[in-house]
Amino acid sequence: MRNLFKTIGASTFACLSMMVSAQDITGSWQTIDDKTGATKGIVEIKKESNGTYSGVIVHITPHIGYQPKEFCINCPAPYTNKPILGMKAITDLKAINNYEYENGKILDPNIGRIYKLKVKMSQNGTKLNVRGYYGFSTIGRNQTWIRINPTQLPQSN
Structure with a gap:
C-alpha cells in the first residue's frame, strides 16, 4: 500500500512539473x-x-563578413526606410497546439x-524551427532559433 502511495505521489509530481515547465514561444x-550558421540577432516574441x-x-x-543594414531599404510599406532595430518582423502568428504556430508573416x-x-517549438522549449515560405510551404527557408534568458541579452550602450 505504501508503494502505491509513493507511485501516485511521484506520478502527480511528474505531471505537475511538466505543466509548470510547459512554455509557449514568448x-x-x-x-x-540558415545559410552561414552565424548568429544574426535577437527577436523578442510576445503574445x-x-x-x-x-x-x-x-x-x-x-560579425566578420556581415555588416548589418541599419534601415529596411528594399522593404514594402509600412517597413520602407524604417530602422531595422525595433522593427516588428513577425506578425499574426497563431498557436495551433502547444508546440506549433502557423498563419503568421x-x-x-x-x-x-x-x-x-510556420513555427514549431522543441518539446523542451529551447529551440524554434522557423519556416518562412511563399506560395506553398515547400518553397522557402528554415532557420533554427535558440531561446536565450533575459540575463543573456546584450547590454545597450
Whole structure:
C-alpha cells in the first residue's frame, strides 16, 4: 500500500512539473542564419491582446563578413526606410497546439521580402524551427532559433 502511495505521489509530481515547465514561444530568441550558421540577432516574441504572437528585432549581431543594414531599404510599406532595430518582423502568428504556430508573416529586412510563417517549438522549449515560405510551404527557408534568458541579452550602450 505504501508503494502505491509513493507511485501516485511521484506520478502527480511528474505531471505537475511538466505543466509548470510547459512554455509557449514568448521570450527572447537568438536567430541563426540558415545559410552561414552565424548568429544574426535577437527577436523578442510576445503574445498580443488578440491571442496572436508578434516578434520585434531587439538586437542585431555584426560579425566578420556581415555588416548589418541599419534601415529596411528594399522593404514594402509600412517597413520602407524604417530602422531595422525595433522593427516588428513577425506578425499574426497563431498557436495551433502547444508546440506549433502557423498563419503568421515574417519579414526578412535584409532582402525586403515578407514570407508566410510556420513555427514549431522543441518539446523542451529551447529551440524554434522557423519556416518562412511563399506560395506553398515547400518553397522557402528554415532557420533554427535558440531561446536565450533575459540575463543573456546584450547590454545597450
